[in-house]
Amino acid sequence: xxxxxxxxxxxxxxxxxxxxxxxxxxxxxxxxxxxxxxxxxxxxxxxxxxxxxxxxxxxxxxxxxxxxxxxxxxxxxxxxxxxxxxxxxxxxxxxxxxxxxxxxxxxxxxxxxxxxxxxxxxxxxxxxxxxxxxxxxxxxxxxxxxxxxxxxxxxxxxxxxxxxxxxxxxxxxxxxxxxxxxxxxxxxxxxxxxxxxxxxxxxxxxxxxxxxxxxxxxxxxxxxxxxxxxxxxxxxxxxxxxxxxxxxxxxxxxxxxxxxxxxxxxxxxxxxxxxxxxxxxxxxxxxxxxxxxxxxxxxxxxxxxxxxxxxxxxxxxxxxxxxxxxxxxxxxxxxxxxxxxxxxxxxxxxxxxxxxxxxxxxxxxxxxxxxxxxxxxxxxxxxxxxxxxxxxxxxxxxxxxxxxxxxxxxxxxxxxxxxxxxxxxxxxxxxxxxxxxxxxxxxxxxxxxxxxxxxxxxxxxxxxxxxxxxxxxxxxxxxxxxxxxxxxxxx
Ligand SMILES: *[C@@H]1O[C@H](CO)[C@@H](O)[C@H](O)[C@H]1NC(C)=O
Ligand SMILES: *[C@@H]1O[C@H](CO)[C@@H](O)[C@H](O)[C@H]1NC(C)=O
Ligand SMILES: *[C@@H]1O[C@H](CO)[C@@H](O)[C@H](O)[C@H]1NC(C)=O
Ligand SMILES: *[C@@H]1O[C@H](CO)[C@@H](O)[C@H](O)[C@H]1NC(C)=O
Ligand SMILES: *[C@@H]1O[C@H](CO)[C@@H](O)[C@H](O)[C@H]1NC(C)=O
Ligand SMILES: *[C@@H]1O[C@H](CO)[C@@H](O)[C@H](O)[C@H]1NC(C)=O
Numbered sequence: 001x002x003x004x005x006x007x008x009x010x011x012x013x014x015x016x017x018x019x020x021x022x023x024x025x026x027x028x029x030x031x032x033x034x035x036x037x038x039x040x041x042x043x044x045x046x047x048x049x050x051x052x053x054x055x056x057x058x059x060x061x062x063x064x065x066x067x068x069x070x071x072x073x074x075x076x077x078x079x080x081x082x083x084x085x086x087x088x089x090x091x092x093x094x095x096x097x098x099x100x101x102x103x104x105x106x107x108x109x110x111x112x113x114x115x116x117x118x119x120x121x122x123x124x125x126x127x128x129x130x131x132x133x134x135x136x137x138x139x140x141x142x143x144x145x146x147x148x149x150x151x152x153x154x155x156x157x158x159x160x161x162x163x164x165x166x167x168x169x170x171x172x173x174x175x176x177x178x179x180x181x182x183x184x185x186x187x188x189x190x191x192x193x194x195x196x197x198x199x200x201x202x203x204x205x206x207x208x209x210x211x212x213x214x215x216x217x218x219x220x221x222x223x224x225x226x227x228x229x230x231x232x233x234x235x236x237x238x239x240x241x242x243x244x245x246x247x248x249x250x251x252x253x254x255x256x257x258x259x260x261x262x263x264x265x266x267x268x269x270x271x272x273x274x275x276x277x278x279x280x281x282x283x284x285x286x287x288x289x290x291x292x293x294x295x296x297x298x299x300x301x302x303x304x305x306x307x308x309x310x311x312x313x314x315x316x317x318x319x320x321x322x323x324x325x326x327x328x329x330x331x332x333x334x335x336x337x338x339x340x341x342x343x344x345x346x347x348x349x350x351x352x353x354x355x356x357x358x359x360x361x362x363x364x365x366x367x368x369x370x371x372x373x374x375x376x377x378x379x380x381x382x383x384x385x386x387x388x389x390x391x392x393x394x395x396x397x398x399x400x401x402x403x404x405x406x407x408x409x410x411x412x413x414x415x416x417x418x419x420x421x422x423x424x425x426x427x428x429x430x431x432x433x434x435x436x437x438x439x440x441x442x443x444x445x446x447x448x449x450x451x452x453x454x455x456x457x458x459x460x461x462x463x464x465x466x467x468x469x470x471x472x473x474x475x476x477x478x479x480x481x482x483x484x485x486x487x488x489x490x491x
Contacts, residue, residue, distance in 0.1 A: 029136035035094035038062055038086070043069060046139040053091050057192035061085035064093050064103050064114070065194075066141055066159070068267065073289050075281075077141060077166040077269065078159050081114035082194045099133040099156065101145055116145060116157045141168045164194070167201075167257075167270040174203040174248075174255030183255075185272040201272040205254045208373035208410055209247075213278060219304045220276065221297055222418055224369035243268065300325055301420045305372075308335075308348025312365075313420040329416060330363040330442060331355060331434030348415075352438065356395035359436030362388065367427040370401050371416035380408040387411065391433065399432045 028045045030036060041052035050069040053062045054076060064080035080093070081103045090107035101116040132148040133156070143159040160171045165185055167173055175182045184202030189195040199220075204212045211223035234249040242262025248255045260268050266283040273279055280294035296302050301313035307326035314325055326340075328349035334340035335347045370376075379387060384402045387409035391397040400411045419430065434442070 028138075029134050030093075030095065032095045032097075032099070032133045035092045036064075038089040038091045042137045044137045044139045044141075048139040049137055049141045051137045051143060053086070053089075056188075056194055057190075059085075059192045061087060062089060062091045063194055064091070066137070066143060068141075068283075070266075071283070071289070075290065076194070077168055078143070079164045079194045080116075080159075082164060082188075083196055084113035086113060095133050095135055095145070099131060099145075099147060101135055101157065116159075116162075140170045142171070165197075165272050169258055169260050169267060169269075172255045172257040173201075174209075174253060175205055176253045176255070178252055185270070187272045187276070188274040190274050197274055199272055199274075199276045201270070201278055203254055203256065204374055206374040207376040208378050209249055209254050210373050211256070213272070213276070215276060221278070221302055221304055222369075222372060224373075224418070224420075305418045307345040307419075309415040309417055310349035310351075311345050311419070312368075313418075316421060316423070329419065330365065330432050331438040351435075353435040355433050355435040355438075359439075360392070360433055361436065361439040362391075362400075362431040363434050363439065363442050365430045365432060367422045367424060368430045369418075369420045369422050370410070370428050370430055371399070371412060371419045373410060375414040376401075376410040376412050378408070378410055382408050384409060388431070391431075397433065399430055401428050401430050 028042055030042065036042060036052065038053040041050045043050050047069050049066055051064065051066045054065045054067070054074070055062055056076065063082065063085050065076040066078040067074050067076050080101075084103075086103070086105045086108075088105070088107055090105050091103060091113075092106055093101065093103050096102050096112075096115075102112045103114040104110050104112045133145060134148070135143065135145050137143050140160075144155050145157040147154050147156040160168075161181060161183060163171060163173065163183055163185055165188055167185060171183075173183050173185070182202070184200050186201075187197035187199035189197045198215050200214050202212060202214070204210050212219055213221040234247060237245045237247070238261075239245060242260065242265070244259045244261055246255075246257050246259070258268070264285045266285055268280065268282045271279045271281060277295050277297070279292055281290040282293050283290050299315045300306050301315035305311075307313045310329050310332045312327045312329050314327060317323065317325075324340075324343045324345075326343075326345035328334060331352060332349035333352050334345070335350045339345075339347055379390070380403075382390065387400055387402065391400045391411050394413075396413045398412045398414075398416055400409050402409050416432075421427075
């Protein structure tokens with residue numbers, strides 16, 4: 001059956017009208033006089049992300065959150081009013097008269113439950129040319145509040161500066177020394193409660209930068225590999241699988257972020273979960289949903305300081321699977337032998353002999369996750385030889401590690417804590433100050449033993465492959481659909 005010309009025109013026109021209605025009603029942003037009510041969503045222009053009200057897990061409370069639009073699991077990646085939910089479906093997100101974003105409940109006298117700190121100054125409010133505000137959800141998952149002056153635009157606030165429990169691609173974590181802003185992840189209270197939990201995943205800028213997980217003020221875990229042989233010091237590093245890591249370590253900021261440049265991957269995220277685990281999840285193009293590719297802590301050696309001061313933790317059973325995972329560093333012995341024999345290393349190790357001006361030398365231990373670098377001194381202006389000499393000269397210097405050429409070295413003057421063995425070929429060479437007797441015994445040992453561990457630091461990264469965002473462009477669509485019945489979970 002063929003349509004005649006007139007019918008064809010009418011059908012075409014109807015299709016156009018339907019498309020037009022969808023497109024005109026659609027949006028990735030709200031202006032100052034608009035609002036997102038519970039049940040409505042913003043959709044980023046490329047249909048990558050959605051923002052709206054949701055209830056996590058078994059909770060009936062309502063939160064404003066962001067999730068990947070095509071994620072059938074609805075893993076929430078950011079939450080606005082995480083500590084102040086709406087009890088019913090009367091929640092609204094809008095821009096207030098003073099150019100700030102608010103979440104409030106209509107049923108509760110419009111008292112704000114959450115507001116973005118937009119830093120709008122009072123003086124700008126009384127000016128003749130009041131700025132115009134809009135809040136826009138970008139395809140990166142960043143929700144930005146834009147201040148539009150006569151002929152300029154600036155971001156007055158962005159969700160990427162206030163991460164919750166997830167680090168998305170392009171989201172910087174770390175410290176901006178100019179503004180004092182410190183961006184880190186904080187766990188949910190539980191799977192059903194996105195409220196601010198006790199676990200944080202953050203950059204510790206002291207000494208040499210590293211990533212740490214804390215529970216309150218207690219350190220639980222350290223990355224130990226943000227720098228050194230991986231080249232993650234300052235600049236861009238392309239790692240296996242198509243992930244580009246950007247670290248900045250200069251007078252202005254100490255930050256880390258990544259980009260995914262592998263087209264077979266939709267996204268890669270890091271999650272600080274409510275049980276204290278850090279998880280790396282990857283969403284492959286060909287598979288719906290997320291894959292857990294990496295999670296820590298996994299074993300005892302991942303627990304911060306498991307083998308005490310001057311201890312060394314070996315998670316691989318190099319000395320025998322039934323053996324205690326803790327050893328003392330060369331030149332050291334257990335402080336409390338009895339405790340140690342009961343496989344409790346918390347008291348750590350002490351020097352066997354004094355190692356100060358009595359012929360001491362350095363013993364190299366390869367493939368190590370170096371001790372906590374919070375107390376390390378970073379010397380970016382000396383050769384490796386200078387570094388060694390400097391350490392030898394000062395009796396309080398306990399160890400040093402060579403950084404890449406052109407970066408220098410690290411030296412430790414306090415306790416050596418949380419030193420652990422890495423897989424063969426991964427990690428750093430740690431040079432430990434030992435007394436002459438210890439060195440003599442070490443030098444006598446057969447070469448095969450000394451060469452037991454790998455020699456070449458190789459760029460092996462636990463991170464699996466990642467890719468760029470290539471999404472089919474789409475017209476801006478506002479979906480006035482109910483999200484209430486769907487299950488939402490933290491990633
Ligand atoms: C939600 O309910 C609790 C308990 O009744 C109440 O304390 C809280 O103020 C309510 N919050 C809102 C936003 O209505
Ligand atoms: C507001 O509260 C009343 C009862 O206090 C309730 O009947 C109504 O459904 C609520 N509105 C919404 C949108 O939840
Ligand atoms: C966080 O720590 C505090 C103090 O130790 C504790 O009272 C609270 O229950 C903890 N919160 C969670 C979600 O575990
Ligand atoms: C290990 O020994 C310390 C005392 O040095 C003690 O406080 C701790 O409870 C012991 N740990 C275990 C698991 O027994
Ligand atoms: C770096 O070392 C060179 C010579 O080794 C010296 O001239 C220079 O002043 C040093 N720079 C800093 C910042 O210490
Ligand atoms: C050894 O190094 C420490 C830490 O840098 C320093 O405080 C101390 O003055 C140095 N001692 C000597 C003798 O140089």
